Amino acid sequence: GRGELARGGSSGTSNLVAEGDKVQVILDVQQFSPNEITVKTVENTVVVEGKHEEKQDEHGYISRHFIRRYMLPRDVEVNNITSSLSSDGVLTITAPKRVQQIEGGERSVPIVQTGVPAVKQAPGQETSIKIEQQN
Template sequence: MFYHPIISQEMRSLMRYWRPWRQLIANHDVESSMRFGKEKFQASMDLQHFKPEDITVQVSDNVVTVEGKHEEQQDKYGCVSRHFVRKFVLPEGHDLNKLESTLSPDGILSITAPRIVQEEQGRTIPITRTEKPHAEDEASKK
């Protein structure tokens, strides 16, 4: 442990427990993003450590569940196994029946759902022609 006159004894004792790499490890997660556009909803996530057969995408009600799991694999540091579950709620107004998922060659999984096109609730009002000019019609009402 180093000593510096400006750093108090309490601070020196706390610095023994400071591990800067822990924050980096804690922030390491399967990165994902969601976008809501005028035409569709899209969720993307980086799954480059998983093979297509290790990934499942399921939908139940408005909840989309993405799960990735592979058993122990040997890498240059030893053995590693990965498992994650990501759930998100699909916003209202999107078609669950047209939900699609694609996996790019670089390992990005994209899930898209188009918006449901709602027809405007309105009706056409027919126009009737009258024989009297507007000015005469107003004069007769008075």
């Protein structure tokens, strides 16, 4: 919702959030319509451009143009970047991180706990045999 971003002036707020397995750029572009915004990647930067042609308002003609460049971390999958625009004019660009490659070709494999036994115990195997002592 609107409360998430502090709106500052007409320049629009933006921030870059790195969390876990992805990096997100969040940018306020409410003055622009979707067809006036372009998002592209140049090497490991994301370039966001917004452009209004001249429009008339009560003060005369106005045109707006901005370019923002965001340096991305080296471990981001540039080819898999996606962007979305919310109805209230917040552009979110999501860049997934590459699976961590550890030096030497090692890779840690996550262990998934299934919660079920792999081998069903044979009946009677688990019961301990009690030896009754006779007096």
